[in-house]
Amino acid sequence: MTDTNSNISNSNVRGETSMDCPLIGRIVLGELDLPLMRPTTPAALANLVRDAAQTQTAVYPVGGRTRTRLGRLPEKPGTAIDMTALDAVIDYPSADMTITVQTGITIAKLAKILAEKGQRLPIDSIDPEKETIGGLIATNASGPRRLGHGTLRDYVIGIKYLNDQGEEAKAGGRVVKNVAGYDLCKLQTGALGTLGILTEVTFKLRPVPEARAIVLLHCFAANLQAAAHAVHGSSTRPVSVDVLNPRASLALFQNGLVNPDPGHTELNGWYIAVGFEENGPATRWQVETLTQEMSLWKPTTLQDGKEEAFWQALTSLGQHWPGSNLSTDVPITLKATARASDVHYVLTKANELGAEGRVTGHLENGIARVHFPGDTPVEKIQEYTAKLRGLALERGGNLVVESGSPSHLKAVVVWGEPRADHEVARRVHREMDPLKIFNPGRFLPGT
Amino acid sequence: MDAKILDQLRAVVGPAGMITNDSELLVYECDGFTIERNKPEVVVFPNDTAQVSRIVKICHQAKVPFLPRGAGTSLAGGCLPIGGGVVISLARMKRIWEVDSRNRFAVVDPGLVNVWLTNQIKSSGWHFAPDPSSQGACTIGGNVATNSGGPHTLKYGVTVNHILGVEMVLPDGEIVMLGGPVEDSPGYDLTGVTVGSEGTFGVACRSWVRITRNPHGYRTLLGVFETVDDATEAISGIIAAGIVPAALELLDSLILRAVEEAFGFGFPLDAGAVLIMEVDGIEAGLDEEASRIEEIAKKARAREIRRADTEAQRLLLWKCRKQAFGAVGRLAPSYCTQDGVVPRTRLPEMLRTIRSISEKYQIKIANVFHAGDGNLHPILLFDERDSEQVKKVLDASTEILDACLSMGGSVTGEHGIGVEKISFMPKLFSPADLGMFARLRKAFNPDGLCSPGKMLPTAGACNEAGHVHTDGAHAPNKPGRRAAL
Numbered sequence A: 001m002t003d004t005n006s007n008i009s010n011s012n013v014r015g016e017t018s019m020d021c022p023l024i025g026r027i028v029l030g031e032l033d034l035p036l037m038r039p040t041t042p043a044a045l046a047n048l049v050r051d052a053a054q055t056q057t058a059v060y061p062v063g064g065r066t067r068t069r070l071g072r073l074p075e076k077p078g079t080a081i082d083m084t085a086l087d088a089v090i091d092y093p094s095a096d097m098t099i100t101v102q103t104g105i106t107i108a109k110l111a112k113i114l115a116e117k118g119q120r121l122p123i124d125s126i127d128p129e130k131e132t133i134g135g136l137i138a139t140n141a142s143g144p145r146r147l148g149h150g151t152l153r154d155y156v157i158g159i160k161y162l163n164d165q166g167e168e169a170k171a172g173g174r175v176v177k178n179v180a181g182y183d184l185c186k187l188q189t190g191a192l193g194t195l196g197i198l199t200e201v202t203f204k205l206r207p208v209p210e211a212r213a214i215v216l217l218h219c220f221a222a223n224l225q226a227a228a229h230a231v232h233g234s235s236t237r238p239v240s241v242d243v244l245n246p247r248a249s250l251a252l253f254q255n256g257l258v259n260p261d262p263g264h265t266e267l268n269g270w271y272i273a274v275g276f277e278e279n280g281p282a283t284r285w286q287v288e289t290l291t292q293e294m295s296l297w298k299p300t301t302l303q304d305g306k307e308e309a310f311w312q313a314l315t316s317l318g319q320h321w322p323g324s325n326l327s328t329d330v331p332i333t334l335k336a337t338a339r340a341s342d343v344h345y346v347l348t349k350a351n352e353l354g355a356e357g358r359v360t361g362h363l364e365n366g367i368a369r370v371h372f373p374g375d376t377p378v379e380k381i382q383e384y385t386a387k388l389r390g391l392a393l394e395r396g397g398n399l400v401v402e403s404g405s406p407s408h409l410k411a412v413v414v415w416g417e418p419r420a421d422h423e424v425a426r427r428v429h430r431e432m433d434p435l436k437i438f439n440p441g442r443f444l445p446g447t
Numbered sequence B: 001m002d003a004k005i006l007d008q009l010r011a012v013v014g015p016a017g018m019i020t021n022d023s024e025l026l027v028y029e030c031d032g033f034t035i036e037r038n039k040p041e042v043v044v045f046p047n048d049t050a051q052v053s054r055i056v057k058i059c060h061q062a063k064v065p066f067l068p069r070g071a072g073t074s075l076a077g078g079c080l081p082i083g084g085g086v087v088i089s090l091a092r093m094k095r096i097w098e099v100d101s102r103n104r105f106a107v108v109d110p111g112l113v114n115v116w117l118t119n120q121i122k123s124s125g126w127h128f129a130p131d132p133s134s135q136g137a138c139t140i141g142g143n144v145a146t147n148s149g150g151p152h153t154l155k156y157g158v159t160v161n162h163i164l165g166v167e168m169v170l171p172d173g174e175i176v177m178l179g180g181p182v183e184d185s186p187g188y189d190l191t192g193v194t195v196g197s198e199g200t201f202g203v204a205c206r207s208w209v210r211i212t213r214n215p216h217g218y219r220t221l222l223g224v225f226e227t228v229d230d231a232t233e234a235i236s237g238i239i240a241a242g243i244v245p246a247a248l249e250l251l252d253s254l255i256l257r258a259v260e261e262a263f264g265f266g267f268p269l270d271a272g273a274v275l276i277m278e279v280d281g282i283e284a285g286l287d288e289e290a291s292r293i294e295e296i297a298k299k300a301r302a303r304e305i306r307r308a309d310t311e312a313q314r315l316l317l318w319k320c321r322k323q324a325f326g327a328v329g330r331l332a333p334s335y336c337t338q339d340g341v342v343p344r345t346r347l348p349e350m351l352r353t354i355r356s357i358s359e360k361y362q363i364k365i366a367n368v369f370h371a372g373d374g375n376l377h378p379i380l381l382f383d384e385r386d387s388e389q390v391k392k393v394l395d396a397s398t399e400i401l402d403a404c405l406s407m408g409g410s411v412t413g414e415h416g417i418g419v420e421k422i423s424f425m426p427k428l429f430s431p432a433d434l435g436m437f438a439r440l441r442k443a444f445n446p447d448g449l450c451s452p453g454k455m456l457p458t459a460g461a462c463n464e465a466g467h468v469h470t471d472g473a474h475a476p477n478k479p480g481r482r483a484a485l
Ligand SMILES: Cc1cc2nc3c(=O)[nH]c(=O)nc-3n(C[C@H](O)[C@H](O)[C@H](O)COP(=O)(O)OP(=O)(O)OC[C@H]3O[C@@H](n4cnc5c(N)ncnc54)[C@H](O)[C@@H]3O)c2cc1C
Pocket: A060, A061, A062, A063, A064, A065, A066, A067, A068, A069, A070, A071, A083, A103, A104, A124, A125, A126, A127, A130, A131, A132, A133, A134, A135, A136, A137, A138, A139, A140, A141, A142, A143, A192, A193, A194, A196, A197, A198, A199, A315, A400, A401, A402, A439, A442
């Protein structure tokens, strides 16, 4: 770190460390080395925001810090705020199937509390032990089961956040149906913390399904489209339809979870994983039916907990690379989108272009992800990203770099091609964070 | 209105595309909320997005207020033209542009009547999930503007859960596409926050809507209960058992009588309440769910549980439910529907409260509502010509909605704030909350010309001079602000 950086960051910690807001260390965000404060009360958090407003500096909330490196690089010195002390359950009227929590709570802790009542928030996440609800909402994270259950925007029914004055503001409420006021729950979800610091959220919940299973199908690049088409035409109603290229399959199967083709150690070909969650009879019927409908594609069934482990492993597929040093090598993840009917094309091209990439996709949602190890050369990622973005754009989609080291992120267009509504988005941001206090620089250019 | 402005508008829509004479304008002085009225100066009927844009530009330049209008079924006064001005009726824009079942979306015009989309696609196995009871009349543009719900939104979600993108004409006339058919496009969820903005962010033109596969089958049960309390106990039981029914609707004895007279379904007239309980999905799983529901209902002392055995019976049952408001005309000359929400477990208490309010004011109140969501629709029966009754109805409504708030609920689950419930906003939201809403509105609608006087109280009402922006000269103290004051 250069002198200038640390000078700037020191000068912003006005109150220095205090009982309800200790300075717990420093953190590097992008190329800034920032003091890391850990407020233990909402009031202390609000003070930090007010300080930032007064000193024209910035605040960078962090949760589980699983993804603090993503997005564009922070552009303004300030304070990083560790949100994990604010992790209380405010209210859990389980019979109403809603819960209100502070946003520093981890996904795993929340899931455990809900499971005791047979309930859940059906959102897949990469690293539930570490990730916080705040981070999840800010990044609008999702996984395979978004096909059946939707994404966070379908579950956040109330939200509290700190605005640029350090005032707590809210939208929505604690009931499952409510149209009073503008739906800032939607606006804040996926805003990467650029419109305020999320402090509290109310979710509507779902019951844990009685039964689940995944049917794995095998195909090759050449007949991926045909297989995808056949699954689309199935009379079953899957909650997830995912595809894995040979490298992704290998990575997933090698961890011992499952090997659908035990005769072969060198796995080849692609796999499609079709998931079901329903009551017992409906799940059984769907597994049987899909197995019959897709008998040409070597169906095998995962159940008894293996399906859950599969979904989890698939969601975090970009995280683990043999021989890579996680503390220095930040894995690289690209997400390309397209119409669902075209995504097979993006997937096979992604596979051809970048041989060492793990390519996966949510087939029915038109989403493809490519994961590379963190030591992949910058120029390679740059070239690859540009090519893949071109392909995605031709098919009505876009490409976002979801993870990468600062040197990788600096070399690429992180948030893809600006959308048609870019100017409106900037106006919204200008109204809600005129001083650029919240995560400045990390999201869309201009926010 | 300046004749020059009328000439400019005429140049866009032609003489047959506008209304300026007083008697015809009467139709546009209010919507389903009839307590407040104000005539617009002109109604225009554009044929396409480009015309909408030109109309809005004319209004923007001349600083004339304007208001989008669908079918006018709003129950909250959303279509009340505060400050007169121009009503932009989307009634002529009703095309289905595209149905892409492979990618699960359709592109539709704002004036398309909700049920027409489902009618168009049902034979190929699809439907549009949001099904407000008014779906035979209300438009998809109106649904987008109000984030409508319906009986089946319990399982399938409300309108916003089914909107992928909206082509908007912003209040300065610019046409901009928010979102679109491809998921996860990077940037703020402007589509999500535009849905439910009650016409205050601009005119929604074409929408990219999710279409949903029809379920394999249904099991539709009618639970007959001696008392409303028993019926609400069954509702809590079903939700708590982890069942997600497709719909869970309650009708009380007063509304049953009206519906029975209108449709002759064969409802038991001596019942305290009936529950329509429907599950849908994969055929193989339905019987098990239906029998669990039956068990729970019996435990809650259901006197009788009937099954709709044929599709015709099922459709008739739903017709009774969806046209229940219409049947209310048999009970009283006028009615006013509220739309409060409470946490589902508070329903028994809330219905008792409604009963006592009804006794206190001597106003009959019928109940037919989305019970599974805790979304009440108390219908207050009265005679509009009797001003004392009108006052009682307003007071009783306020008391009902205050009770919803004190139970941790909301004053509107699906009908919107409009002008009717503006006075509740400061009760629901703090000055800071409202200040942020006002800032957001300013990003879309800086001059406040588009749908003035809706949803947000003006500065005086919430003491937040710094943040709350008024709607300029058009709003305060003009006709239409009665509910707001
Ligand atoms: C664009 C994008 C898309 C992603 N999509 C997916 C996905 O589809 N599926 C998936 O599993 N993972 C996805 N991720 C990864 C995801 O970010 C992490 O898995 C995780 O959700 C982050 O949680 P965390 O607690 O570790 O947050 P952190 O890594 O600590 O923070 C992540 C971001 O959220 C902000 N943030 C954290 N807490 C708050 C708060 N309380 N208020 C405001 N902002 C806050 C931070 O400032 C930071 O910008 C995505 C990441 C990005 C950037």
